[in-house]
Amino acid sequence: MDYAVNKAFRNKLYNWTQQYHDIGILMLEPDVQFTAYIRPICIITDPTNVPSVRTFKAVGWGRTEHEKTARVLQILELNELDPSECNNALWTRINESQICAGHSIGDTCVGDSGGPLAHRLYMSGQVRYVQLGIVSFGSAECRSPGVYTRVSSYIDWILKVVNNYLFRKIEFRRLHNITNN
Template sequence: YTSSHSFSSADKFSRTWRVVLGDHNINSHEGREQYMSVSRVYLHPNWNSNNVAGGWDIALLRLSSDATLNNYVQLGALPPSGQVLPHNNPCYISGWGRTQTGGQLSAQLKQAYLPVVDHKTCSSYGWWGSTVKNSMVCAGGGSESGCQGDSGGPLNCSVGGKWVVHGVTSFVSSSGCNAYRKPTVFTRVSAYISWMNSVSVSAKDAEKLLC
């Protein structure tokens, strides 16, 4: 899955998408990449491309074939539906985004430690306020953050000794990637488990009809 704002409604049909699994340096072929075509893009039906802060910033990609799991490609663990992590829960963002506001995109995959900022704090006056919805999760606010180019990437959080994908990178402040009291905002994955399951079930039903 990824963010809806990485696509437009027209993009679902007008472009041919490719997913690269196991990549580390996007400027070189390292021999462990898996190149996968996409058979369908599912944007959340409530997504509004004119209002990223409105929420619903999540999309699912259906691969045309199965991936091969190995040391470089693994399945991401999903959280239980509705789970909300406590303040300062340890998490890491990863991506190829800009390394600073206005900077260059990174060729190599990078990660940054972004502890959770609870909703009460993140939605308070002087922070993000009402811009942040219950279906989002904030993380960071210290010396590191997400930035342009990280959108759609994961926020992996340590929960009960396991790493779980709790967020999909959504947006940062227009004042800069690491603006004061403006932690990186993610789509909260646990708010969309039911929707993801419904898409998965409908896709399987469609396969049965084609058989």
């Protein structure tokens, strides 16, 4: 199934030079129908309930050792690292709204940006994948640690965007129904 981007929301505080606030939301159309192969990923909407985890799974279709884009979805387990490791490897300072993560066998790569940094958690009686980060940037060689946007730092912004968009969508449908009846 193909989905079109209907609306795109970029955090207005995004800083290109330091990559701070590197987060956006895409609204797709038609509405996504979940199947055995298309499943949602959860976001914890209360930042005080986000567990302290130090390992993540990153997934993406980005560049691999031999190809410009992966032919098969790539999955890589990453460990949270001390921010100084990203500072030293990437010559940048990361802040508390970012995660430094990596693995000895490699990192996410070009084409993976925007993808999830996830962890499996037991929630509401089920094991679910929860998105804790978003692939932001790393080295061109894809071998050193990478920087990921910490989702829990943007819960208020995410909820504001989603709630405002849904309210407008409901109002549009209501007005459209009134004028067509």
